[in-house]
Structure formats: structure tokens, C-alpha cells
Amino acid sequence: KAGVTQTPRYLIKTRGQQVTLSCSPISGHRSVSWYQQTPGQGLQFLFEYFSETQRNKGNFPGRFSGRQFSNSRSEMNVSTLELGDSALYLCASSLWASGDETQYFGPGTRLLVL
């Protein structure tokens, strides 16, 4: 079974631009979560989707948004990029949203904002 895939893997943007990152979960998985990882802050939760509905949202500004499609694929968007948005963005999927479940991570998208 294929793992979680994320595209693109690497991205360079300039301040003020916007970016859209894509995540395809493991086949059959309905829950998708997004995380931001930086050297200073570690791994921080952005948002979680289950069956196209946002279930949880982390403490990030409104510039960060996401959505999930009917096939469970998910996208996240960051508008008006800032230098501090440079990070590894990770997507993770699980079968359900809770319970004795395992969450599997994708390889991440490395975003550099200049």
C-alpha cells in the first residue's frame, strides 16, 4: 500500500506570495492532519480534517487554511507569506480520527520563503 504523498517536495517563494501544498493520504484513510516543523518551535499542529470537515485547528494565524476533498486528499494554503513561514510542512493520515489508530506521516514539503 502506498504511503502518504506530498507535493511538491521543495518550494521557494518570496514574501507576500501565497502557496498551496497538497497531500494524498494512504488509501482508505479519512483523517488528515497538517503540521509545521521548524528548528526553533519543533513540530506544531496546524489543522485536522476528517470526512471533509475541519475537526481541530492549531494556534496559527488565518493566513493558514486548508481543506479536504471527498477523496480524502487535502490541501493547505498559506497566503501573504512571511519569512517565518519557512519550514517543513508535514501531512499525516490515519484511518479514523480517534481510537487505537496510528497516524502515518508523509515526507513533507520543504518551504523556503525569501
Place this chain on the structure above:
Amino acid sequence: DAKTTQPPSMDCAEGRAANLPCNHSTISGNEYVYWYRQIHSQGPQYIIHGLKNNETNEMASLIITEDRKSSTLILPHATLRDTAVYYCIVRPATDSWGKLQFGAGTQVVVTP
């Protein structure tokens, strides 16, 4: 704040067992212990998880103390490819994954 405490780093000789401790003294009865590892600049990789009983899979063994306040991840025969940051996480079964909290983890370096 993360609910777990791990040593910041540890070294291990290749071929030897690596024993990674984790303290989770405030763990609740319905909270699972999960272990992930992250090799530099890659996504975290699931290793193992458990509730009360010891668990073993093809990657590692998880030993949970009887009072569940601490656990140990055992990599039976460490290889150079096991060099990574290892995260111990506690998560209630009733919570969504969105409440998962990763701490700083343990940087494990396997040396030849």
C-alpha cells in the same frame, strides 16, 4: 507542554541494543504511548504503540512499566540507519490526532 520527558541525546554502538527511556508520570488510563522517529529532514516514522502490555513488532519492542508512568523503547540490534530523533508521545484514545504533542525527543546516534 509535552506530557513526556526524554533524555535529549544518547549514543549507541552498532549491533548493540538501544534502550530509550521515556517518562510519562501523569499518563491517564486511556492514554496510549506512541513512539515515532524522524531521520533528518524526513517525515516522522511510526515505530510502535501500546496501552498497558508490552508490545513487539519488526522494528522494536515497547516495555511499559506496571504503573504506566514510564516506558522503554528497545531497538534490539541498532544499525547506522537507526540514527534519528526518537519521540515518545502519549495520546488519549478518545482524542483526535490534532491534540498530539511532540516534545523535543531523544537524538540517538549509532556509531560504528
